[in-house]
Amino acid sequence: MESIQQRLDELIGEFADLDAREKLELLVDFAHGLPPLSAEYEARKAVEDRRVHECQTAVFLWTEGTADAARLVAEVAAEAPTVKGFVAILADAINGRPVADVAAISDDMLERMGLADVLGILRTRGLRAIVARVKRGFANHASAAR
Amino acid sequence: MPDYVHPELLVSTEWVAEHLSDPTVRIVESDEDRALYTQGHIPSAVEIDWAVDLQNQTERDYIDRAAFEKLCSERGISNDTTVVFYGDKNNWWACYAFWVFKLYGHTNCRVMNGGRKRWELDGRQWSTERVSYPHSHYTAQEQDGSIRALRDEVLKHQKAGKQLLDVRSPEEYRGERMHMPDYPNEGAIRGGHIPGAVNVPWPMNCNDDGTFKSAKELEKLYIKDLKMKRRSPTIAYCRIGERSSLTWFVLRYLLGFGNVKNYDGSWLEWGNCVRVPIAKGAEPGGPAAAAGSSSPAVHA
Numbered sequence: 001m002e003s004i005q006q007r008l009d010e011l012i013g014e015f016a017d018l019d020a021r022e023k024l025e026l027l028v029d030f031a032h033g034l035p036p037l038s039a040e041y042e043a044r045k046a047v048e049d050r051r052v053h054e055c056q057t058a059v060f061l062w063t064e065g066t067a068d069a070a071r072l073v074a075e076v077a078a079e080a081p082t083v084k085g086f087v088a089i090l091a092d093a094i095n096g097r098p099v100a101d102v103a104a105i106s107d108d109m110l111e112r113m114g115l116a117d118v119l120g121i122l123r124t125r126g127l128r129a130i131v132a133r134v135k136r137g138f139a140n141h142a143s144a145a146r
Numbered sequence: 147m148p149d150y151v152h153p154e155l156l157v158s159t160e161w162v163a164e165h166l167s168d169p170t171v172r173i174v175e176s177d178e179d180r181a182l183y184t185q186g187h188i189p190s191a192v193e194i195d196w197a198v199d200l201q202n203q204t205e206r207d208y209i210d211r212a213a214f215e216k217l218c219s220e221r222g223i224s225n226d227t228t229v230v231f232y233g234d235k236n237n238w239w240a241c242y243a244f245w246v247f248k249l250y251g252h253t254n255c256r257v258m259n260g261g262r263k264r265w266e267l268d269g270r271q272w273s274t275e276r277v278s279y280p281h282s283h284y285t286a287q288e289q290d291g292s293i294r295a296l297r298d299e300v301l302k303h304q305k306a307g308k309q310l311l312d313v314r315s316p317e318e319y320r321g322e323r324m325h326m327p328d329y330p331n332e333g334a335i336r337g338g339h340i341p342g343a344v345n346v347p348w349p350m351n352c353n354d355d356g357t358f359k360s361a362k363e364l365e366k367l368y369i370k371d372l373k374m375k376r377r378s379p380t381i382a383y384c385r386i387g388e389r390s391s392l393t394w395f396v397l398r399y400l401l402g403f404g405n406v407k408n409y410d411g412s413w414l415e416w417g418n419c420v421r422v423p424i425a426k427g428a429e430p431g432g433p434a435a436a437a438g439s440s441s442p443a444v445h446a
Binding site for chain 2: 021024025027028031057079080081082083085117118119120121122123
């Protein structure tokens with residue numbers, strides 16, 4: 001199976017060739033593809049502190065799974081399709097692949113996708129913060145499992 | 147019941163629905179999350195994005211006059227077009243775009259009261275169609291300095307003890323909300339507020355459905371309770387001048403303040419400046435408070 005970075009490279013390539021409007025349309029497609037939380041996670045959301053407080057948008061993240069199969073579960077408010085689409089892209093690349101790969105996700109993915117110019121500096125920083133949060137979450141998850 | 151001083155600047159979703167194909171009207175969406183426009187916008191509306199379209203990408207400033215003319219031309223906006231702004235989050239970015247249009251002297255600007263939320267609540271239709279118009283001819287005015295405050299002016303204004311309004315959250319105002327790991331958006335080195343500024347968080351201007359509060363409620367808030375004066379020069383600020391554009395709109399057009407400016411540099415500039423005064427905590431502080439105390443005043 002391909003690594004997380006290989007899958008991300010494919011996704012980045014899909015975005016890179018599109019014009020600005022097409023990039024946003026593809027991002028919205030990903031946002032629509034992020035599944036709603038299962039009943040189990042809905043229940044956990046009520047009792048666990050999973051809100052990403054740094055985000056203005058309501059974002060809830062779980063970084064878990066086994067060493068061989070990472071699992072990123074997320075809920076993002078419907079009024080934030082950019083964040084939702086971006087989290088869906090990360091989940092696509094991460095889920096079912098080795099946790100150890102997560103740390104290698106490159107920080108310049110937004111530039112390579114060409115999304116940095118479409119979204120502007122402040123929004124790009126916000127999304128980068130989510131990447132950092134996901135990486136940190138999996139690093140903590142891996143060290144707790146050890 | 148008192149009405150707004152300029153009620154004609156607000157239009158309803160119904161008015162917009164009736165003017166979708168009116169060639170003298172251009173509907174403009176401006177959002178916090180620009181993918182919202184892509185996901186579904188008011189039919190015939192164009193998008194103007196605050197970060198990509200209205201900001202100079204090199205210097206920290208708005209686009210210049212020539213770029214503004216190009217922006218309008220590309221969206222088929224002429225000097226006599228009635229431009230109606232709407233967006234997400236209680237229209238805060240819509241007011242930001244409105245303000246930039248006023249900065250360059252556009253005459254006929256309106257805000258669709260309630261923005262995306264009200265359009266949705268009214269059960270109106272969204273479109274994913276790409277919208278484009280033939281290019282128009284547009285001539286912008288020089289920037290209108292009467293609505294924009296730059297740092298040095300804010301400093302003078304502050305020292306003189308004139309009306310200052312901080313529209314951020316109480317946590318930001320008090321200087322508590324500075325620890326934001328992984329989220330450098332709030333990239334100011336110091337927390338707090340400009341001494342003398344009173345805190346009216348921007349959501350207090352709006353109802354739950356995104357519309358503006360009534361004239362009576364707004365008058366109570368600013369004029370009765372805070373004793374602000376319509377004729378006194380007033381400066382509003384927030385983090386980057388976005389939330390304060392909404393408050394600027396409320397003060398200038400709904401309440402009829404004669405001289406109100408938006409400090410777009412806002413906290414991201416002030417909180418990083420060397421030797422500007424800062425107050426912490428819930429009290430405004432400032433020249434008036436300092437004059438009555440034995441502690442030395444802060445000099446910038």
